[in-house]
Amino acid sequence: MIRTYNYRLFTSAAQDAALDRLLWRSRNVYNAALAQRRDAWESEKRSVTYTQQWAHFRDERRANSETLGILNATCLQQLLRRLDKAFSAFYRRYKKGEMPGYPRFKGRNRFKSIEYRHGDGCKLRFDSAGRTMLYVQNVGEVKVKYHRPVPDGAVVKHVVIKRVLDKWYVSLMLELPDAEPVDVPTDCVGIDVGLTSLLALSTGELVENPRWLQRSLAKLRRAQRCMSRRRKGSGGWKKAGYQVAKLHQRVANQRRDFWHKKTTELVSRYGLIAIEDLTLAFMTQHPHLAKSAHDAALGMFRSLLEQKAGSAAVRVAAVNPWGTSQECSGCGAVVKKDLSVRVHRCSCGLVLNRDVNAARNILQRELGHGLCLGAITWQ
Ligand SMILES: [Zn+2]
Incomplete structure (x- = not known):
């Protein structure tokens, strides 16, 4: 891994x-x-x-x-x-x-x-005071903000040193031993990448963009407007451009942080997580998905989830999402609705948030119909 x-x-x-x-x-x-x-x-x-x-x-x-x-x-x-x-x-x-x-x-x-190979012109070291340093050939010992240790048993393979605006970062590509997956999942959940909510869980829980992220996004939009009002190439334009780049970076950091926390939480709560198997090619063909769901952050959600699941012995199952929003998760009938319809209403009596219904179908596709859906959220 x-x-x-x-x-x-x-x-x-x-x-x-x-x-x-x-x-x-x-x-x-x-x-x-x-x-x-x-x-x-x-x-x-x-x-x-x-x-x-x-x-x-x-x-x-x-x-x-x-x-x-x-x-x-x-x-x-x-x-x-x-x-x-x-x-x-x-x-x-x-x-x-x-x-x-x-x-x-x-x-x-x-x-x-x-890019470096670890140990060849670039190496992580600990100095006598216990501080973590990155030795780089022809640069010297660079101080590292070592906010989390490399896990035991991990082998550092590649090292990438990169500059983002005026700051430097290092990425360590680690090879970790795989954890043994458990046979029977203790608890399972289906997750739909929603159009209005970020995520909808088959349990009925909806996950929204956190407020601080929304605030940063609003700030970013203001900065972009400010930049577009200035004459291209002028001093003020360059200054505004730097502000925009900085805010972009901030939003990216906040998003990553958010997804890290969210995926850690999901992996600690569930033994099996079923998600849609959306390939890039499929999503870019759908303008609606391309706009909101196919945000780069959602690619991040999936890759982080898979990474974390791998080390926690949680299974992530990717199922074919075709028709999951149209099918009724209570009786299996097809209930046609376009993207503007937010609530799933079926003649069998099931009324449910559209994305939660889809999430339940996603889980059912993995488990087979009628299994594991103890907690139904009726609305
Ligand atoms: Zn139904």
């Missing part, structure tokens, strides 16, 4: 500059490697492979210890692999007859992270 732990880094001014230099170097290499591929194709119709690029840039790195040489060799490999992946994806989509965008040169604001 792979999990990611994120930590804030506290850098000195010198470390800040050193990390910026690494990022800048990495971006140069990425763009140079991209140009190499493009030129070889345009002039000789020849494609360049990852192996060829690695051989080329490895020699360059050795010959220029002051410039390219400051990059760790593994970082350089990861960088070239990243480009290789971008090209593979491009060709794959091209062959399928789609119209993919050609891999892009990265501008200053589009290149924000450097």
